[in-house]
Amino acid sequence: MGDTSALDSGALGDPTGDEVLVVLATVPADHSESLARTVVEEGLCACVNVVPAVRSFFRWQGKVDTADEHLLVIKTTSAAYELLQDRLVTLHPYDVPEVIALPVAAGLPAYLSWVVESVWP
Numbered sequence: 001m002g003d004t005s006a007l008d009s010g011a012l013g014d015p016t017g018d019e020v021l022v023v024l025a026t027v028p029a030d031h032s033e034s035l036a037r038t039v040v041e042e043g044l045c046a047c048v049n050v051v052p053a054v055r056s057f058f059r060w061q062g063k064v065d066t067a068d069e070h071l072l073v074i075k076t077t078s079a080a081y082e083l084l085q086d087r088l089v090t091l092h093p094y095d096v097p098e099v100i101a102l103p104v105a106a107g108l109p110a111y112l113s114w115v116v117e118s119v120w121p
Contacts, residue, residue, distance in 0.1 A: 018116045019078040020104040024071065025088055025097060026056055032070035035091050044084040045076040046118035056098075078103075080121040 023045070027035055029052065036048035051071040058065060076084050081101055088099050104112070 020107065020112050020115050021076050021078055021081055021101045022104060023074040023076055023081070023084065023088075024100045024102070025074065025092070026054060026067075026069040026071055027097070028093060029068065029070050031091075031093060032072060035088070036072055036074075038091060039074065039084060039087055042087065043118075043120040044080050044087055045074045046115040047075045049073040075115050077116055077119045077121070080119045083121055 025035075032050045032052075036050055039045050040048055049072070051073060054069045054071045056067045056069055058067075074084070085099050085101075089097060
């Protein structure tokens with residue numbers, strides 16, 4: 001097995017103690033850029049990647065439907081998540097938008113620090 005000293009020392013984890021999250025949200029293409037810019041400008045996240053051309057298949061109101069959407073990949077902190085989620089729901093045109101938060105288990109320490117320093121709840 002390779003060198004695990006970085007894992008053992010916690011070098012891959014978040015050095016600040018605030019958990020970094022990746023939040024996924026799908027939005028109609030005509031809302032993606034304004035929504036992404038708003039949550040970054042408001043300090044609710046450090047960064048949003050807009051991934052175009054996502055086709056979603058889902059069950060809604062008893063039938064299978066599809067939508068062409070953009071995927072937002074949002075980097076934030078656990079401290080800011082609730083405010084971010086509330087803002088996404090307010091800005092989103094869907095009744096029940098997809099908003100899913102995933103914890104970051106490991107990452108470049110400098111990047112994780114930047115995320116934490118760039119977010120203010």
